[in-house]
Amino acid sequence: DPKADSTRLILHAKAQDTILSLAAEAGSVEDLEIEDVMKIGFRDIRCVESGGPEPGVGCAGRGVITSINFLEENGA
Structure with a gap:
C-alpha cells in the first residue's frame, strides 16, 4: 500500500x-x-507496511515482493 495507511486504525491512528x-x-x-x-x-496485532513507489513511478509489485521476502527471511 503506497499510502501506508492499512494499519492506521489498528495502531490507533499512528503512522x-x-x-x-x-x-x-x-x-x-x-x-x-x-x-x-x-x-x-x-x-x-503485529503490523507492517510494505510501501511502494509513488504512483506512476516504478512497479508496486516489486515492492510487495521485496517486503514479503524480507518478512519470510526474518521468520514473520
Whole structure:
C-alpha cells in the first residue's frame, strides 16, 4: 500500500514507516531487522507496511515482493 495507511486504525491512528522507506534510509533491506519495521497495535496485532513507489513511478509489485521476502527471511 503506497499510502501506508492499512494499519492506521489498528495502531490507533499512528503512522507507520514502510519496509521500503526504512530500507532506503538504511541502505538496503538487508540492513533492517524485523523490530525496525513491526509495530504492535490493538490486541497485540503485529503490523507492517510494505510501501511502494509513488504512483506512476516504478512497479508496486516489486515492492510487495521485496517486503514479503524480507518478512519470510526474518521468520514473520
